[in-house]
Amino acid sequence: MNGPFSLPRRAPRKVTQPKVTLAHGGGGTAMRDLIEDVFLETFSGAGHAAPEDQARFDLSALAAQGDRLAFTTDAFVVDPLFFPGGDIGKLAVCGTINDLAVGGARPVALSCAVIIEEGLPLETLRAVVASMARTAAEAGVVIVTGDTKVVARGACDKLFLTTTGIGVVRTGLDVGIAKGRPGDVVLVNGLLGDHGAAILNARGDLALETPIESDCAPLHDLVATLIAAAPGIRMMRDATRGGVAAVLNELAEASGVGVRIRETDVPLRPEVNGFCEILGLDPLYLANEGKLVAVVPPEEAEAALAAVRAHLLGREAAIIGRLAAERPGRVVMETRFGGERIVDMLVGDQLPRIC
Template sequence: MSADAKPLSQATRSEGIRRRRGRLRDTRITLSHGGGGKAMRDLIDDVFVAGFDNALLASLDDQARISLAELAACGDRLAFTTDSYVVDPLFFPGSDIGALAVNGTVNDLAVGGARPLFLSCSVILEEGLEVATLRRVVRSMQAAAAAAGVAVVTGDTKVVPRGSADKLFINTAGIGVIRAGLELDPSAVRVGDVILVNGLLGDHGAAVLNARGDLALESDIASDCQALNGLIDTLIEACPAVRCLRDATRGGVATVLNEFALACELCLHIDEHALPIREEVKGLCEILGLDPLYLANEGKLVAVVPADGAEAALAAMRSHPAGREAVRIGTVCATPPATVVMATLFGGERIVDMLVGEQLPRIC
């Protein structure tokens, strides 16, 4: 679904809800805001219902009720995903935990070929969190949802005692509909296929690491956090035979490529010269002994497409704002099977294995 599309027609929404909403006057979260009484109702009304502002949510039922007929009109299969977000710090160059929670779930649906439609939002709040911080996060979530063409229609709020959490954790679940006839599966990858990415790699992981302030480094690196459903629609329209897609989040591009290689039992061969990594990210990685191929991204995908559709796919990606720096990074070969191999800058080759351990804590 493109960014300006509406989730579903207004016929699916509960119209005519006109109850009086509560108003939150506290400046910090207290345990009473999770106690189920008036304080909790005021928090939900004034922060979440007002922030996400749609009739399905405003009814405050224990569920959002959505027309099956209209869902079926969008495709022939339902996609459902969930993810939790515990990033530290909450706000970092280019984005924050709120936009991250929306875009991450939207992208998990979109790379499976689904048109994202509706999200849930559950939050765990630490006692003492500033209400202004929570409002800022919700505003960011709503802006990201509007840009992606989805609606946050249900949710939950929990408050835990001071010290039992770190300020704010978010879980978002999402549903979407997969268009009829579309099958994206890494097991469908074939020898000769081409590997594409939609832009600069490693920016999110580098931005979050630098934002913690532990390194005292000056850098303009910003997170690439963005929704990819519009880009994916454009790509599929230009190249309907696309084999598979995946967003390169935790574990980075290296992890995605290894997952594809294991699924198709072929060799994914990439060229280090072709990898789009900004010099600032390379420099940060050199200082810390990190490999940018394993750095997290929150607005980058890996696509495998047939060779005869690669140019059309690349041109389509570059025509979209989320893919202007898209490049070809490799091809699929027969051997060695179930392996990722990289031609290095020095003229040799090395195996790019799955990440062992954790490069960066709490990057999403």
């Protein structure tokens, strides 16, 4: 997979082996078979343009959508590859779309680099690639270029993905982690910690009677709804590794404000709250893949909340706190028992390899 995802005019080659071998990364006919059969056929369908080593874009078409280009990249090493509510392919597409969206950008196109461990069943690879194509199509985003590498057994764990995305930032929008002001309101778009809980359960570390699904979802349409309702929005950030706690600490430090949140207002699924209590985990630090933290001016808070709750991905949205001039750089939680505690940054991660 090297260059734009488009098929040559002849019939695509086919892979006959049941598993990926080192030859599939060697640059010869086996590699061409893999790329054309698994990637090009899935990502571009009936495309006919000659494959190149890069994707090309019409600058005038991009400029018509906004006045700045957003660019991001992310790697995905989740274990297991498939989990309730998603898989590594869906995760890679949604994660990169969301990184663009929370900067106020309309996602346009993605690239994908794939590192495959020798011996990976071809059915597994096909399922992941199909999931990527389906997720991208549903989100209205195209996967336009990429690369494939195959490494020896033990050099990686089954399959690693790296996706890069470009998007166009809406004209006049200026959001950022340093834009928060005292009095601003902190909003989240739903139940927190579901992705971290789903991964933990999929690894067999829990035996929940009610399986928890990952919240993995592309947020760009929700973001557009939020921006329309709160044009003065200060900041958005998707709460992935480190959870909401990491986002709020970054906000407090960058904006030079204090952040005060209320434990009773933090939306949690009872199952997530329960297993966190059993295992000694803090749900504020659990990863999410379909949740964002937004900071809006106080006069726009109710309109923002109503608009987000009206969206499919925001029905459980809640205002969880405010920014304050006191205790700048600190995140303080008002507990359900009437006390206070500092919500600090973790040194590491409660759960490794969740994305």
